[in-house]
Amino acid sequence: MKARARDAEHRRSRTVWSIRWIATTLAVVLTAAGVLSVGALSERHARSALRREIEARLQLQVRNLALSSSSALLEDYPELTLHPLVRSMCVQEPELELAVVVDHRGIVQGHADARKIGTRFAPPPGLGLEPGSGVVTQSDLLRPAASLLIAATPVRHPDGHVIGAAYVGLPLRYIDQAVQSSRRQQAMLLAILVVLGAGAALLLMSQLLRPVGALRSGLERIGRGDLETPIEVRDRTELGLLAETVNDMAHALRNAQAEMVERERLAHELELARDIQRSLLPSEVVTSGLFQVRGDQRAAAEVGGDYWDVLHLSEGRLGLAIADVAGKGLGGCLVMSMLSALLRADRATHVSPAAVLAKLDDQLSESLRPGVFVTICYSILDPVTGRLTFASAGHNPLLLWRKRSGALEMRPSRAIPLGAVRGAVRGSLHDEVLTIEPGDVCVMFTDGYTEAFGPDGEEVFGMTRLQEIVARSAPQGGEAVLGALREAVREWSGNGTPSDDETLLVLSHQGRASQGDEWPGLMAEGDRMALAQLEHAEVTGPALELQTHLDGLRALDPWLRGLSDAMGIPDARHEVVRSALYEALANIAEHGHAEREEGRVQVWWLPDADGPHMGSFVIRDDGKPFRPATRPPTNFRDSAVRRRGRGLGLEIMHRALAAVSYHPGTPRGNITLLTLGRATGRLIKENVA
Amino acid sequence: MTCETRFEEILTSAGATVLRVNGRLDARSASTLTTRCAEIRAAGRHLVLNLAGVSFIASSGIGALLALVEDYRLARLQVRLAAISTPVESVLRLLNLEPFLHVDPSEEDAAQALKAA
Numbered sequence: 001m002k003a004r005a006r007d008a009e010h011r012r013s014r015t016v017w018s019i020r021w022i023a024t025t026l027a028v029v030l031t032a033a034g035v036l037s038v039g040a041l042s043e044r045h046a047r048s049a050l051r052r053e054i055e056a057r058l059q060l061q062v063r064n065l066a067l068s069s070s071s072a073l074l075e076d077y078p079e080l081t082l083h084p085l086v087r088s089m090c091v092q093e094p095e096l097e098l099a100v101v102v103d104h105r106g107i108v109q110g111h112a113d114a115r116k117i118g119t120r121f122a123p124p125p126g127l128g129l130e131p132g133s134g135v136v137t138q139s140d141l142l143r144p145a146a147s148l149l150i151a152a153t154p155v156r157h158p159d160g161h162v163i164g165a166a167y168v169g170l171p172l173r174y175i176d177q178a179v180q181s182s183r184r185q186q187a188m189l190l191a192i193l194v195v196l197g198a199g200a201a202l203l204l205m206s207q208l209l210r211p212v213g214a215l216r217s218g219l220e221r222i223g224r225g226d227l228e229t230p231i232e233v234r235d236r237t238e239l240g241l242l243a244e245t246v247n248d249m250a251h252a253l254r255n256a257q258a259e260m261v262e263r264e265r266l267a268h269e270l271e272l273a274r275d276i277q278r279s280l281l282p283s284e285v286v287t288s289g290l291f292q293v294r295g296d297q298r299a300a301a302e303v304g305g306d307y308w309d310v311l312h313l314s315e316g317r318l319g320l321a322i323a324d325v326a327g328k329g330l331g332g333c334l335v336m337s338m339l340s341a342l343l344r345a346d347r348a349t350h351v352s353p354a355a356v357l358a359k360l361d362d363q364l365s366e367s368l369r370p371g372v373f374v375t376i377c378y379s380i381l382d383p384v385t386g387r388l389t390f391a392s393a394g395h396n397p398l399l400l401w402r403k404r405s406g407a408l409e410m411r412p413s414r415a416i417p418l419g420a421v422r423g424a425v426r427g428s429l430h431d432e433v434l435t436i437e438p439g440d441v442c443v444m445f446t447d448g449y450t451e452a453f454g455p456d457g458e459e460v461f462g463m464t465r466l467q468e469i470v471a472r473s474a475p476q477g478g479e480a481v482l483g484a485l486r487e488a489v490r491e492w493s494g495n496g497t498p499s500d501d502e503t504l505l506v507l508s509h510q511g512r513a514s515q516g517d518e519w520p521g522l523m524a525e526g527d528r529m530a531l532a533q534l535e536h537a538e539v540t541g542p543a544l545e546l547q548t549h550l551d552g553l554r555a556l557d558p559w560l561r562g563l564s565d566a567m568g569i570p571d572a573r574h575e576v577v578r579s580a581l582y583e584a585l586a587n588i589a590e591h592g593h594a595e596r597e598e599g600r601v602q603v604w605w606l607p608d609a610d611g612p613h614m615g616s617f618v619i620r621d622d623g624k625p626f627r628p629a630t631r632p633p634t635n636f637r638d639s640a641v642r643r644r645g646r647g648l649g650l651e652i653m654h655r656a657l658a659a660v661s662y663h664p665g666t667p668r669g670n671i672t673l674l675t676l677g678r679a680t681g682r683l684i685k686e687n688v689a
Numbered sequence: 690m691t692c693e694t695r696f697e698e699i700l701t702s703a704g705a706t707v708l709r710v711n712g713r714l715d716a717r718s719a720s721t722l723t724t725r726c727a728e729i730r731a732a733g734r735h736l737v738l739n740l741a742g743v744s745f746i747a748s749s750g751i752g753a754l755l756a757l758v759e760d761y762r763l764a765r766l767q768v769r770l771a772a773i774s775t776p777v778e779s780v781l782r783l784l785n786l787e788p789f790l791h792v793d794p795s796e797e798d799a800a801q802a803l804k805a806a
Contacts (some may be wrong), residue, residue: 454722480733551714557745575779583748586716634784642789643759648748 019212020205027201028194035190038560042120043186046178055149058168059140060152061096065089066166069101069110069155073164078103079117082110084260097148098124098169101155104162106135124169125150135165147172170561179573211239218246227254273333274299280340284311285479288318289383290526291436294482297450298490298502305332305374306446306501307339311347316383319343319350322395322505323376324446326417331372338367339374353378353391354429359499361393361418361425368419375417377444381436381507384663387675388434388442388507393418393425396445399467401474401481403439403509405654408471433614435659435675438511438526441481448502449485452493461492478508498610530663530671536605536620546621548589556582556603563605569613577676581617583649584674592623592670599623619672625664694718696725705735705803707771707796711742714750714777722750723766730764739800741772746780756792767791767806769799 029064063177065086072081078101086099090112101110102121111117123129126145129136141152148169155164211233218231228252233243277299286293295308305325313319321343321637325335342363343356350356356378364374379390390398392413400409415428433598452461466485473484485504511526537543543557546552564574585601593599600621607615633652635641653660659675694712701707706729710722729736737754738754740746754770761768769791773781793799 026801098727550717554713571775572779572782575776576783578745578776579747579780579783586747636784636786636789639759642755644756648751648784651784652748652780 019201019209023205024198028198031194031197032190033647035186035322039183039186039190043179043183046182050182051175052177053491054170055142055151058149058151059142059153059169060090060188061093062153062166062168063140065099065101065110065168066153067622069164069166070157073101073103073155074157078109083112083114083117086110087112087141095170095174096168096426097171098150098167100167100572101164102135102167103164104135105380109164109194109577110166114272121167123167124150125516127152135162136185137162144172145169190296208237208239211235211237212242213407215239215243215246218243222246222250222253227251227257245566265420270330273330277336280337281308282310286318288316288381290438290509291318291381291383291386291507292478292510293318293320293381293433293505293507294478295503295505296482296486297504298486298498299450300448300498305336306448306503308503308505309340309343311344311350313347313350313380314595317350318346318381319356320379320381320382320390320505321376322444322446323374324395324501324503325374325450326372331369335364335368335372335374338364339376343378350380353380353389354430354431357391357393357415357418358426364419365422373417373419375413375446379444379507384532386436386509386526388436389642390434391429391431393429394420396447396450397463399443399470400436401441401443401470402437403441404437404477406471406475408467408474410467428491431614432606433503433658433675435661435673436507437508437659437661439475440509441470442507443470443481444505444507445485446501446503448491448498448500449504451500452489452498452502454492455494461489463521465492477510478506481508482506482619527663527666527671530661530673531666531668533606533616533618533673534604534620534668534671537606540604540606543602543604543620546585546601547597548593548601548602549595549597550586550589552597553582553585553589556585559603567613573613576656580653580674582670583652584617584619587628587649588619588621588670588672590625591626592621614676617674619674620669621668627662627669628665694721694769696721698725698729700734701737701800703735703800704733705737705800706732707737707739707799709739709742713745713747714743714753714799715745715747716749719747719749719753721755721759723757725770727734727760730757730761730766733766735766735803736768737771737793737796737803738768739771739796741774742776743774743777746777751780751784751786755786767803769793769802771799772786 031288051301068085069082071076072078072085075081082101086101090096090099099110099112100108100121103109108116108119108121113274124145127141127143127150129306136152136154139153141150143150149172150167150169152165152167154162155166172201174603214231214233218229221229230247230250231243233240235243274408281297282295293310295310297306297308299306305615307321307323307325308320311321312317323336323339325332325339339360342360346359357376368374372396375393375395377390377392377395379388379398381388390411392398392411393415395413397410397412400411402409403406411432411434415430417423418425434442444580450463454460455522465488469484469488470481473480480506489502544556546555557578560574560578563569564577569577581603585603588601589595589599593601602620602625605615606618628650634647653674657676659673661673661675663671663673693712694710694717697709697711699707699709708725708729712718714722726736726738736757743750758768771793772794772795781790781792791799791802793802
């Protein structure tokens with residue numbers, strides 16, 4: 001501001017050269033120069049023309065005088081004729097200074113002054129006549145002599161001989177006087193022209209430059225920010241055009257200014273929206289028991305529709321939500337806020353995630369525009385049992401890295417997104433159960449991660465890379481997974497603002513899956529969960545007791561058949577569950593009891609409140625504590641593996657069950673938990689397909 | 690309790706032996722199955738295993754099936770499974786093993802397939 005004021009001050013104090021005065025002065029100078037040069041040229045011509053004219057007149061006069069004198073000179077008293085003749089001539093031509101007629105002896109016979117008659121004529125020196133002669137013989141003599149221009153001619157007798165001479169003289173200054181007079185007139189004309197020219201130039205320039213004032217004040221107005229008042233110039237010259245251009249420019253500036261103000265207003269509102277959105281997301285790591293939940297979101301340039309949240313539910317349970325609203329901008333942000341409010345509103349009643357999502361769909365469908373939908377994965381973690389019950393409405397798959405096996409399990413969604421097809425979402429939703437064991441890491445993400453564009457703008461980050469990074473970093477825990485994924489995606493897509501929200505939610509079990517020697521406290525926590533399950537099972541109903549040898553295990557069949565019939569479980573699923581349960585029991589009989597007849601193992605079925613056909617088999621025995629070795633997935637494509645034909649029992653269990661956890665050597669003996677989820681049924685369907 | 694798994698051998702004209710298995714295929718009966726099949730293989734005969742009567746198959750039974758298919762393949766002989774029961778089918782599908790075993794709807798189909806081969 002100071003600099004601008006200084007510039008304005010400087011402008012004011014500077015001498016301004018007026019265009020009208022410059023133009024006027026120039027017009028005066030040019031006019032004067034023109035007139036003077038034309039005058040100088042014409043004077044030279046005028047002087048010679050004047051001289052020629054005077055000479056011709058003089059010669060005519062002298063010839064006339066000579067002619068008039070020829071008869072007079074032949075008379076006896078020529079002076080009587082010649083004196084009045086010369087005198088009247090001098091009266092008529094007062095500028096003549098000399099008019100003389102002499103006879104052949106050189107005696108003056110005709111003169112305006114009578115006293116000179118009869119005297120000897122003294123020709124002026126320079127005329128070239130002999131002194132005392134006074135008679136010219138040469139016709140039409142014309143030359144200057146002394147201060148006069150003299151014309152002389154002989155007077156001839158009618159027979160031709162010379163009888164006298166006539167002289168006429170005009171002062172040379174007469175010519176100068178004539179020229180002087182002409183020059184005076186010229187100067188007068190010059191003065192008049194200069195005055196007229198200057199006046200005309202001044203008038204014209206004033207007239208022409210009159211719009212400049214209006215233009216200048218208009219531009220100053222624009223400079224002060226007044227873009228509303230147009231410059232009023234009705235002029236047909238280029239200045240009028242300039243004024244119109246300036247008015248157009250002011251109009252364009254006004255529009256641009258309005259747009260800029262609107263843009264700034266929008267940017268401000270978006271920033272507010274972004275702040276609100278940020279405030280809705282948890283900012284800290286949430287810990288419950290041995291579980292930790294951490295999330296991260298890198299927001300896109302616009303406000304996005306990604307959402308993640310950790311809700312504190314009853315009895316220390318946690319609700320984990322991750323969602324992606326199709327559509328960015330304020331619309332997406334509003335839906336996301338709505339989602340957050342709805343989820344939080346009745347969290348006290350959350351038991352089944354599928355039921356929560358179905359209710360959300362009912363509530364959202366009324367307000368969502370057609371084409372706007374929400375993919376969401378909602379899960380409920382029971383930190384005591386380690387059970388994670390989740391339902392996913394068209395959201396990206398949930399990844400679970402198993403510490404025990406080192407394998408990465410993927411749970412894709414089979415349901416459709418909320419708001420996608422009215423009335424169809426509820427039927428497609430179902431709960432799945434996972435048991436998160438010590439060291440396991442569960443990862444949920446939005447498509448901003450898998451669909452992050454690389455530097456070429458074509459290849460996306462992709463699911464494979466994401467899985468590799470999770471598998472590689474999961475042994476170091478949830479924080480490492482979060483850091484590694486964030487780092488990898490940023491490195492992949494550059495450090496600029498992402499085109500879509502990148503949201504990540506990582507759940508990790510902080511317990512150690514080792515033998516427990518160095519972490520007795522943590523082991524006890526895992527076992528406490530199993531003991532709680534066992535106690536729950538014992539309260540629920542009586543156990544099936546089996547002898548720990550191959551034939552003893554056959555008693556499983558009628559018991560399980562009864563259970564399946566009671567629950568309406570289809571045959572195919574019954575067979576799969578039977579195989580898995582048999583394999584678990586056969587392992588215990590073989591490794592824990594060496595198939596001795598006196599050994600016993602007890603089995604309970606613990607149904608799950610979250611859904612039909614779901615629950616866990618709780619197995620307890622007092623045999624030698626053992627834990628199956630970490631099992632890489634069996635590769636049946638390898639013919640050597642097929643030929644060996646071993647390790648299939650664990651493969652059956654892991655394929656048939658949602659989760660298997662071993663708790664050897666608890667105060668109540670060895671506890672094995674086999675969890676059935678919807679996944680069990682799905683796996684069979686996939687295999688059939 | 691005694692082992693009730695029964696094996697019934699039938700010789701066919703096409704150089705194949707049909708072995709019908711009835712009862713449970715667990716660790717114990719699986720080893721019997723392996724022994725019987727090794728004998729048939731030693732006689733240079735193809736094998737059709739009729740599993741219609743198998744009420745349960747344990748992982749050891751599955752392992753035995755996989756191993757004998759490999760052994761037969763090495764001996765340039767064929768094994769075909771015929772009329773597998775629901776318990777067998779469920780586990781084969783669970784483990785996605787059908788691509789590695791030749792399964793036919795009936796003994797006749799299996800015999801036809803052997804002839805065609």
